[in-house]
Amino acid sequence: MADKKQEFVTHITPRDKDFSQWYTDVVTQADLMDYTPVRGCMALKPYGNRIWELIREGLDKRFKETGHENVSMPMLIPESLLLKEAEHVEGFAPEVAWVTQGGTEPLQERLAVRPTSETIFCTMFAKWVESWRDLPLKYNQWCSVMRWEKTTRPFLRTAEFWWQEGHTVHATAEEAEEETLTMLHVYREFAEQQLAMPVYAGRKSDKEKFAGAQATYSIEAMMQDGKALQAGTSHNFGTNFSVPFGIQYLSKEGKLEYCHETSWGASTRLIGAIIMTHGDERGLKLPPAVAPYQAVILPIAAHKGGVMEKCQEVYDALKAAGIRVRLDDRDNVSPGFKFNEWELKGVPVRVEIGPRDIENGVATLMRRDTFEKMTVPLSELPEKLPALLDDISRSMYEIALRFREEHTKIVSNMDELAAQVNGGYAKAMWCGDRACEDKIKADTGATSRNMPFDQTPVGDKCVCCGRKADKVMYFAKAY
């Protein structure tokens, strides 16, 4: 294996030659996932799975801080439940995997492998909610879901993917809207602060909203090819589900009222978003908050007396300081090979320690984001490294933000829009008509992404039909 790895680290397709192939090269060569014999389903390998665990921990902490509790619902959903909300079933039925046989018996009713869990949550909520005192219910679950997609790409679109889905029940429309926006903000803050990924937060058009939602909000990131990636969504259902599922509560005044609901989700797509926001010719660049190893220690001339001992000492000190650190003590590959491999895997900081460093009482550090090298006294490492990691995260965010600003343009006609969405976001006025959205999609391949909360007009005519328009909308091609 060693010899094979010696070769593969240099075989990443350049981004500007073929961005799509570059992505596939990084995903597979950084050992994040593998293809399986199950159509459209991937296996998360330890390195990719660990990134997901760290995303999960970061989000879960935020969900708990905002008063949510985790639950676990069945993975199979009877067809009759799926059929209860008309728009919902229309949206999901074409991509459902159906269980029709249990053991040796054919089933009376087909069971869907959950494509999402609104219908089973709502069924249980109808049992669990009786009075205003039971509200709000603020639940979340971590699981995988299945959508029978025709074409798949690792992390971006797979038949099975891992995600969380929040489901909440409220007494009033106001509370449901507040929850919807609170969770959108949680996603936005997490993307920006932890994933170093700037996002546009806003409201989806009716065409693009979730099947069954009253309103859908999203955060939209920009990949390095200028395309959009929806990185999290938050839905206000109003009473769209509580009516067909009969979720009612007795108010303080003794009246039976329908509940207002929300749901919100983020998935393993975020790993694809990280790769395409930050990666470069050498591979992955991981934001420190979700890097399985935030620093890797590489012994130089490891056979020389004292080198391994010093590396071990530094490892212990960094670990004690709460840093996720790895000591690469393999003796069957060269330091050069290790440099390549850990760059490919996107470890934020490389810590080299060799005889000369030890003589000078320092380590030689390299930042993965800028390739900048620096020497730091060994004794100061446990204190300096966390600050360096913060700086890397900030700097990665700023570079991504600058890229996004440079690749977002205000457009006022279809020619400008078509040109702009070839490598970026178009900000435009839109009349609000579905016909214009459809035409934009047909003519340029771009879809409406979302309407920012700041609706300061950037014109007064619809970019498509030229009629009076008062909606500011981002358009882009999307993953």
Add this chain to the structure above:
Amino acid sequence: MADKKQEFVTHITPRDKDFSQWYTDVVTQADLMDYTPVRGCMALKPYGNRIWELIREGLDKRFKETGHENVSMPMLIPESLLLKEAEHVEGFAPEVAWVTQGGTEPLQERLAVRPTSETIFCTMFAKWVESWRDLPLKYNQWCSVMRWEKTTRPFLRTAEFWWQEGHTVHATAEEAEEETLTMLHVYREFAEQQLAMPVYAGRKSDKEKFAGAQATYSIEAMMQDGKALQAGTSHNFGTNFSVPFGIQYLSKEGKLEYCHETSWGASTRLIGAIIMTHGDERGLKLPPAVAPYQAVILPIAAHKGGVMEKCQEVYDALKAAGIRVRLDDRDNVSPGFKFNEWELKGVPVRVEIGPRDIENGVATLMRRDTFEKMTVPLSELPEKLPALLDDISRSMYEIALRFREEHTKIVSNMDELAAQVNGGYAKAMWCGDRACEDKIKADTGATSRNMPFDQTPVGDKCVCCGRKADKVMYFAKAY
């Protein structure tokens, strides 16, 4: 809802009247789970789900400390993979849920909703292992699995359940056996130290071993009705799966060798085991390590000046000390109602704070395990409570251990065995023949549980056939 709860807390069937009904009452009234419209599948409610999260955290930490990494595999497995290992498919095929339709198309090949994941792990291992340098691979996954069971009971036997499954690949038979025993020991230590649950660790008979395993080891706990509950298993597959799946490695000497594999698992059954090991007439008794709340603060005469402020202060101090604490500040139920509810939910320590306590600078504590009351100076609580929780855990373990010892007896003939397994474990000599196991099952309802590592003979004749016997075996009725 409040009024209903006021009633329900007193409605637990006594254990000695109907142990089975007592169990069901506790499970539902402590709000751990609920039944769903999906046949045999339960929903884990926040309190039950949180116990599982804490079990998961405790085990996951141990898995990582012993060098394992988490991965995520597809939840669907093509039928052709399941068919590769003959014993395995025979064991699992009758209880598989089959996906036969994807979206609008019937599938060419049926896909099993995973009942366990050996076959997909082995398929991937065959891709991932090439040389001795790749070994060992020590992986684990947290997921849910589906077995189409005819009769189900919450936590003990459900169609879907949540678990972890470790899967490892080794170069030699010795390493695989060592791994198998290491993980058995991890389960044992976790059960004893964290769940306060004594277990018999040993080796299963050929009849009772896992479908496809060379050897299966288990930990067996004793419930308060004297029945056994298998609380964790660890399997050595030898080359049983690596041969049909073609998992080979090139040795240092350049020879192609088959790998040796293990797998091991523990599941949400553990929650059932906790309930039936420790629970009493008032409900759950949770071991502190997996209690969602280790202490609950109950304000007494909360309307009196200073009470709520003091309670909040104590809450903050306990939280800062790393204790999972809850302040029950509900004003619509009485302290008596709260006492009942938190006893039912098994919170290890109740902390009452009222005007008189505050005057004396103390809190009144009650241990859930012994109902012992004590007063502790408020300022000493953050320091004293962790020690008290440790003491509760030790004491719960000792009581469970004493119960087990009192309900385990050496037996030397079938009459004694039949009598003993009506409310306990029988320790007996066994010739090793399957025919005797079958007869014991038919005549007494007991199954062989496991053979302890200490095989000091307790006789010389088989408890069943009377022929010469050299195996010490535990027999019991089992969940």
